[in-house]
Amino acid sequence: MxxxxxxxxxxxxxxxxxxxxxxxxxxxxxxxxxxxxxxxxxxxxxxxxxxxxxxxxxxxxxxxxxxxxxxxxxxxxxxxxxxxxxxxxxxxxxxxxxxxxxxxxxxxxxxxxxxxxxxxxxxxGAHEGFELEGEPGSYAWAEVFTRDTGASDAFFGTVFDYGTKKIKDEHMDYRLFDVGAEPVLGRMEMSGEDFPPEIPSYIQIYFAVDNCDKAVEAAERAGGRKVFGPMDSPFGRFAAIVDPQGAAFAVIDSKTTVGDMPEME
The missing domain is CATH 3.10.180.10 (2,3-Dihydroxybiphenyl 1,2-Dioxygenase, domain 1)
Incomplete structure (x- = not known):
């Protein structure tokens, strides 16, 4: 690899x-x-x-x-x-x-x-990282959720020399960080009632699944809690979950897409 x-x-x-x-x-x-x-x-x-x-x-x-x-x-x-x-x-x-x-x-x-x-x-070294990505049960995507978009944008852009693109959407502040031409990370502003003050800035990790709704049902049966979704998007059907010990993550079925890809600026 x-x-x-x-x-x-x-x-x-x-x-x-x-x-x-x-x-x-x-x-x-x-x-x-x-x-x-x-x-x-x-x-x-x-x-x-x-x-x-x-x-x-x-x-x-x-x-x-x-x-x-x-x-x-x-x-x-x-x-x-x-x-x-x-x-x-x-x-x-x-x-x-x-x-x-x-x-x-x-x-x-x-x-x-x-x-x-x-x-x-x-x-x-001997362990290079993910051996599987984008397939059900493996890492699919991640987003920086931050309360200070200026600080996080400047920091990650400087440390990793990312290029950035902003989604054209008057209702949310969302950016993509690129390595070369390849988007590798999203960045979402934490604002509004979805993010109460006690939730710190964090990185949300998305794991790929075959079926988002069934993954949420399995999580709830196993003692987890649905926080958001399932919701359709041009990138896939996704949901946010908290596991029984409080670790937050998301699941996404990238095959089930709805709507057109957003414009970038």
Whole structure:
């Protein structure tokens, strides 16, 4: 697999107090199977779809204060984590975890943008990232949901040298971040009643599914909660869900599209 261009989404994982519960939930909703936990790496456990790595789950680190909020973290490809980490700091971001080597798998760092959006950096080694994308049960898309669009736009554009395009829509502020000509990330302004003040800026990860409505039903049967949708769009039928441990994500059936693609400016 060719190495991914800097700024391209490359991996996702989430921390769960009840790892076995998380495994059961995502097996029901996304059809994941799970490998053996890696005890030398904090019982990090990879999830697979059709035998290909799509995500990972991990318990809290020993000694961590309080009960952490479960959340999916998106990692962006970096050719050199140390260099990208310096770009994060120079652009006004904060490093939550300094660059570190993870065996022969690669190197990582965790960071936060000036608006509070948490994300990761991944410099692939033996583990290059997603082995499956855009297929049911795997990563499909992600969007930065931010309360400070100016700060997030400037930050991500600077760190990853993104090009940007804005959707022509007077009712919402939505941008696409591009690597070359390829859109790799969306950005949505958090405003209105859909985003109460206690919800921080974050990255919403979309997993592909065969049928959005059935995925929502499976999530609710397994103890999850529907937040939004299912809704039709030109990009697919999608819905936002919170799992039983509070981790937010979305599902999308990209084959079921309604309406014309929006104009860009």
């Amino acid at each position: 060719a190495s991914r261009t800097e700024g391209t989404p490359v991996w996702t994982d989430a921390m769960f107090t009840d790892v076995e519960g998380a495994k059961a939930f995502y097996a029901d909703v996304l059809g994941w199977t799970f490998g053996e936990s890696a005890s030398e790496f904090g019982n990090y456990t990879q999830a697979y779809k059709n035998g290909k790595a799509v995500a990972a789950v991990v318990p809290p680190m020993p000694g961590q204060d309080g009960e952490p909020q479960s959340a999916w973290c998106l990692y962006f490809a970096s050719p050199d984590v140390e260099t990208t980490a310096e770009k994060v700091k120079a652009a006004g971001g904060t490093l939550l975890m300094e660059p570190m080597q993870v065996g022969d798998f690669g190197s990582m760092a965790l960071a936060r943008d000036p608006a509070g959006v948490v994300f990761g950096l991944w410099q692939g």
